[in-house]
Amino acid sequence: MFETVVGLDVPDEEAGRLAQRGLSWLVAEGIVLPESSYDADGTYEGPVYPRGPAWGARITDDLRYGDTYGDLMVVTGRTVFHVPPEENERPVCPRCSTAVEGTGSEGLFAVVEAWMATGVGDVRCAACGGVSRVPEWRWEHDSFAFSSLGFTFWNAPPLRAGFREELSRVLDIPTCVVRGKL
Numbered sequence: 744m745f746e747t748v749v750g751l752d753v754p755d756e757e758a759g760r761l762a763q764r765g766l767s768w769l770v771a772e773g774i775v776l777p778e779s780s781y782d783a784d785g786t787y788e789g790p791v792y793p794r795g796p797a798w799g800a801r802i803t804d805d806l807r808y809g810d811t812y813g814d815l816m817v818v819t820g821r822t823v824f825h826v827p828p829e830e831n832e833r834p835v836c837p838r839c840s841t842a843v844e845g846t847g848s849e850g851l852f853a854v855v856e857a858w859m860a861t862g863v864g865d866v867r868c869a870a871c872g873g874v875s876r877v878p879e880w881r882w883e884h885d886s887f888a889f890s891s892l893g894f895t896f897w898n899a900p901p902l903r904a905g906f907r908e909e910l911s912r913v914l915d916i917p918t919c920v921v922r923g924k925l
């Protein structure tokens with residue numbers, strides 16, 4: 744399985760700096776090693792770092808596999824982080840917290856492509872009429888997140904409750920987790 748800790752509302756120009764800050768902390772804590780084992784290419788969306796000596800102890804409560812599996816990929820640049828969505832999963836308006844029915848998701852996805860290309864994309868909420876930028880929208884089950892920063896724990900044991908908050912504090916931004924099976 745994989746879990747991505749996604750930075751929310753990260754300006755494009757801040758993504759590289761925040762990625763470096765998060766990575767420096769993860770290395771200092773012994774969670775990953777500093778030298779990337781794979782760099783971004785057609786296969787990887789970002790550089791991949793091998794797990795460090797404290798990987799299992801720091802990220803998971805599942806000690807059966809904690810130390811033996813997984814590595815970290817750091818993704819920067821506008822990305823649709825996603826897993827197969829729950830049936831009829833609805834986008835949630837960041838202004839009125841309504842899960843938008845009907846064409847809400849199509850309305851949003853019509854704009855996502857433009858946001859990916861240009862960084863600009865506004866979506867009007869069918870419930871309150873408020874306009875929000877693409878990366879501000881959430882989903883009922885966190886099956887999607889639109890952002891310029893993500894830390895993907897590949898093949899990793901389940902992240903401990905609280906680890907995301909810890910990383911969030913280091914980055915000093917809110918985060919969410921998109922998790923799924925490989």
Ligand SMILES: [Zn+2]
Nearest residue numbers: 836839868871
């Ligand atoms: Zn709304």
